[in-house]
Amino acid sequence: MRQLHFNAFLWGCGHHGAAWRHPDSPAERLGDIGYYEELARTAERGLLDAVFFADGHAVRDPAAGAWWFLEPLTALSAMARATERVGLVTTVSTTFSQPFPAARMLASLDHISGGRIGWNVVTSMFDAEARNYGLESMPAHEDRYARAGEFVDVALALWDSWGEQALEFDRNGRFADPDQVRSIDHRGAHFRVDGPLTVPRSPQGRPVLFQAGASGPGRDLAARCAEGIYSVAYDKDSAIGYRRDVRRRVRDAGRDPDAVTVMPGLVTYVGSTVEEARAKKAELDALLPTAQSLDQLSLFVQQDAHAWDLDAPVPPLPPLSEFTGPQGRYQTILTIVEKDRPTVRELLGTLAAGGGHATMIGTPESIADEIEDWFRSGAADGFNLMPPRYPDHLEDFVDEVIPVLARRGLFRTEYTAATLRGHLAG
Amino acid sequence: MRQLHFNAFLWGCGHHGAAWRHPDSPAERLGDIGYYEELARTAERGLLDAVFFADGHAVRDPAAGAWWFLEPLTALSAMARATERVGLVTTVSTTFSQPFPAARMLASLDHISGGRIGWNVVTSMFDAEARNYGLESMPAHEDRYARAGEFVDVALALWDSWGEQALEFDRNGRFADPDQVRSIDHRGAHFRVDGPLTVPRSPQGRPVLFQAGASGPGRDLAARCAEGIYSVAYDKDSAIGYRRDVRRRVRDAGRDPDAVTVMPGLVTYVGSTVEEARAKKAELDALLPTAQSLDQLSLFVQQDAHAWDLDAPVPPLPPLSEFTGPQGRYQTILTIVEKDRPTVRELLGTLAAGGGHATMIGTPESIADEIEDWFRSGAADGFNLMPPRYPDHLEDFVDEVIPVLARRGLFRTEYTAATLRGHLAG
Numbered sequence: 029m030r031q032l033h034f035n036a037f038l039w040g041c042g043h044h045g046a047a048w049r050h051p052d053s054p055a056e057r058l059g060d061i062g063y064y065e066e067l068a069r070t071a072e073r074g075l076l077d078a079v080f081f082a083d084g085h086a087v088r089d090p091a092a093g094a095w096w097f098l099e100p101l102t103a104l105s106a107m108a109r110a111t112e113r114v115g116l117v118t119t120v121s122t123t124f125s126q127p128f129p130a131a132r133m134l135a136s137l138d139h140i141s142g143g144r145i146g147w148n149v150v151t152s153m154f155d156a157e158a159r160n161y162g163l164e165s166m167p168a169h170e171d172r173y174a175r176a177g178e179f180v181d182v183a184l185a186l187w188d189s190w191g192e193q194a195l196e197f198d199r200n201g202r203f204a205d206p207d208q209v210r211s212i213d214h215r216g217a218h219f220r221v222d223g224p225l226t227v228p229r230s231p232q233g234r235p236v237l238f239q240a241g242a243s244g245p246g247r248d249l250a251a252r253c254a255e256g257i258y259s260v261a262y263d264k265d266s267a268i269g270y271r272r273d274v275r276r277r278v279r280d281a282g283r284d285p286d287a288v289t290v291m292p293g294l295v296t297y298v299g300s301t302v303e304e305a306r307a308k309k310a311e312l313d314a315l316l317p318t319a320q321s322l323d324q325l326s327l328f329v330q331q332d333a334h335a336w337d338l339d340a341p342v343p344p345l346p347p348l349s350e351f352t353g354p355q356g357r358y359q360t361i362l363t364i365v366e367k368d369r370p371t372v373r374e375l376l377g378t379l380a381a382g383g384g385h386a387t388m389i390g391t392p393e394s395i396a397d398e399i400e401d402w403f404r405s406g407a408a409d410g411f412n413l414m415p416p417r418y419p420d421h422l423e424d425f426v427d428e429v430i431p432v433l434a435r436r437g438l439f440r441t442e443y444t445a446a447t448l449r450g451h452l453a454g
Numbered sequence: 455m456r457q458l459h460f461n462a463f464l465w466g467c468g469h470h471g472a473a474w475r476h477p478d479s480p481a482e483r484l485g486d487i488g489y490y491e492e493l494a495r496t497a498e499r500g501l502l503d504a505v506f507f508a509d510g511h512a513v514r515d516p517a518a519g520a521w522w523f524l525e526p527l528t529a530l531s532a533m534a535r536a537t538e539r540v541g542l543v544t545t546v547s548t549t550f551s552q553p554f555p556a557a558r559m560l561a562s563l564d565h566i567s568g569g570r571i572g573w574n575v576v577t578s579m580f581d582a583e584a585r586n587y588g589l590e591s592m593p594a595h596e597d598r599y600a601r602a603g604e605f606v607d608v609a610l611a612l613w614d615s616w617g618e619q620a621l622e623f624d625r626n627g628r629f630a631d632p633d634q635v636r637s638i639d640h641r642g643a644h645f646r647v648d649g650p651l652t653v654p655r656s657p658q659g660r661p662v663l664f665q666a667g668a669s670g671p672g673r674d675l676a677a678r679c680a681e682g683i684y685s686v687a688y689d690k691d692s693a694i695g696y697r698r699d700v701r702r703r704v705r706d707a708g709r710d711p712d713a714v715t716v717m718p719g720l721v722t723y724v725g726s727t728v729e730e731a732r733a734k735k736a737e738l739d740a741l742l743p744t745a746q747s748l749d750q751l752s753l754f755v756q757q758d759a760h761a762w763d764l765d766a767p768v769p770p771l772p773p774l775s776e777f778t779g780p781q782g783r784y785q786t787i788l789t790i791v792e793k794d795r796p797t798v799r800e801l802l803g804t805l806a807a808g809g810g811h812a813t814m815i816g817t818p819e820s821i822a823d824e825i826e827d828w829f830r831s832g833a834a835d836g837f838n839l840m841p842p843r844y845p846d847h848l849e850d851f852v853d854e855v856i857p858v859l860a861r862r863g864l865f866r867t868e869y870t871a872a873t874l875r876g877h878l879a880g
Contacts (some may be wrong), residue, residue, distance in 0.1 A: 056623055061535065085554070085652065092629060105528045110535070128587060140528060160554040161647075162645060162646045204520060219588060222586055315625075
């Protein structure tokens with residue numbers, strides 16, 4: 029039977045914007061590699077496919093948190109040594125890096141981890157990041173994707189530049205067979221790279237490629253090369269639509285859609301009762317600095333939300349067709365309001381934890397039901413877990429929800445592969 | 455009393471060109487991070503200041519060995535977690551990297567290691583490397599050093615962009631104080647970097663800078679910013695001359711010469727008798743592919759060395775004043791021949807292990823004598839150890855020579871500091 033796949037999306041103290049304000053939060057440990065090693069071990073205890081680091085190249089508001097405290101490639105190396113089986117996925121920007129050093133570090137990590145590395149290919153977004161790399165602002169979207177496509181091609185060629193049998197270790201002869209260590213002599217619009225890579229072929233040959241592009245060019249890049257896709261969908265129907273679209277693009281690119289694992293982001297609050305689960309959300313929601321959250325909400329809905337009663341239901345909102353501001357986030361808000369009938373404070377909390385990502389609140393059984401429903405409906409091949417608060421909410425999922433899914437035959441009961449690619453295929 | 459300082463210069467299976475051909479060599483483990491972790495633990499057992507990775511960005515002759523198998527920054531992260539006290543120095547090229555990601559990874563490693571990171575600043579050398587980074591050939595020497603100087607300035611500014619008291623973790627207030635997280639707004643000939651760094655201030659504040667430049671601009675860069683200098687000297691007199699010159703430049707740059715640790719490379723063969731030590735060298739020398747080594751020697755001396763008797767003394771060579779080829783290496787050969795009266799095979803072996811670096815062959819006591827003599831003569835503040843064969847020859851030094859130096863009061867008997875900068879100051 030087809031199996032679910034789970035990644036744990038690591039993100040500071042958790043995906044809820046107020047997570048670091050919780051009394052038990054690991055705020056003081058964000059620069060302590062031991063914290064990330066523990067999260068990776070928890071993910072491994074849950075037999076998850078991988079842990080995953082996003083990445084960014086600019087400081088946001090220091091008063092509101094520290095994003096990107098440790099650099100992901102250096103952190104993942106230590107985490108690889110603290111675990112044995114769980115996959116390790118890192119983001120590397122094709123806009124800010126060069127293919128030779130990126131391919132080199134990823135191959136090195138694939139050796140260090142024994143074949144458990146994945147690369148989330150991103151093109152980055154913010155001008156503040158560009159200004160740390162000599163640019164005035166971000167290159168245009170289509171230029172970024174053109175560069176990304178070429179970047180990936182060069183990386184793949186570099187990973188293949190050492191043949192599988194290249195290393196000989198013949199003490200009376202050759203260390204390696206020069207005929208199996210080949211230049212790539214790439215000349216393109218963005219890069220010139222002669223190769224070969226300095227790193228001999230790694231355990232997976234090629235680290236596993238992930239992509240999260242939502243735009244057309246992003247989806248096409250994913251269709252051409254990704255084995256895992258991180259997507260965004262608040263509700264099952266839009267997840268089904270997204271997955272159907274990317275599977276079509278994968279097929280159009282001449283690849284097998286079943287070889288691509290589509291994983292929407294998933295925020296979960298797990299309790300022994302629904303009330304307990306709701307209380308976990310309410311506890312975090314109560315820690316949000318309201319004035320700031322209402323500022324943001326006012327922007328999203330293009331009206332003054334400060335006048336609203338925090339503990340009353342969200343007042344009626346005009347339909348999308350009458351809305352003149354940015355539509356994506358407004359559509360998500362309409363969906364949340366229609367589906368969940370939240371109070372204003374609950375809405376702020378939902379937006380503060382993963383924003384428009386799927387949110388499931390309930391018992392292990394009820395959340396397993398929802399996950400199974402998404403899975404069987406073709407909305408997802410698995411999920412990119414976004415625990416609102418680390419480490420507790422990851423532990424809740426690993427220790428409470430995973431066993432239910434395993435009993436139903438929807439998730440592994442032990443690792444059967446040694447590599448990340450092996451986990452995704454299982 | 456002033457103390458010696460030692461780094462272990464990690465280099466594949468050892469610094470002798472035939473090291474990987476030895477029956478016990480770790481050739482098959484060059485992609486196994488466990489091998490490097492073990493070397494770091496051995497260095498730590500010896501209370502050395504640090505282990506050190508050189509770096510390169512192009513494959514050399516694959517038949518003759520694998521250089522740069524693992525990428526050093528990723529390797530050092532794992533090694534940091536396998537050790538507790540020893541420093542960890544990595545090379546990062548200012549020609550091929552950008553200051554923002556380089557400063558970021560080094561700061562991240564400084565957090566991961568608890569303040570044990572050093573950065574060996576290099577400008578790189580080879581066109582084959584440049585051609586993996588979009589260039590046709592290496593930029594001119596003075597352009598590389600101009601870029602290196604600006605690169606270092608940007609990195610230092612980024613490391614200072616988070617104040618020491620920036621992090622507050624005030625759950626009812628601010629995560630960090632925005633006034634202590636400052637942009638650097640660098641605009642220079644080579645780089646534009648706004649900052650601040652994404653990584654909050656690391657345990658050492660600034661990772662420790664090392665430099666190995668032998669040229670004038672290289673020495674001046676070292677004088678301006680390095681706390682450790684890797685140098686090259688086959689004999690004590692040239693080491694004294696080099697150290698005197700860089701100390702003068704450090705003083706001219708307005709810094710205290712005693713705050714800069716000058717460490718010439720040092721190849722050692724340690725035996726319980728001089729004969730046993732010589733036998734260790736002879737064992738490796740015998741593994742050298744002679745035809746290839748004689749090709750190289752013929753180039754160095756500008757005559758056909760293939761006709762020479764391998765086991766007879768090196769025939770008389772014309773003085774430097776009559777020599778028309780490249781002078782540096784020829785001068786080293788003249789020095790070796792004059793000082794050691796080697797056979798041709800012995801000369802090939804000496805050149806194959808560290809080339810023109812100091813070479814000491816003898817008992818723990820005799821080598822300690824030589825080291826003490828260099829130290830007391832002002833030739834060195836310590837040494838960058840280049841064991842001909844890993845791991846055995848590092849173990850020889852750590853277990854046999856270090857205790858002699860410690861008994862003489864010339865080297866620590868325990869770590870007294872937690873950071874690399876603390877080790878160098880001790």
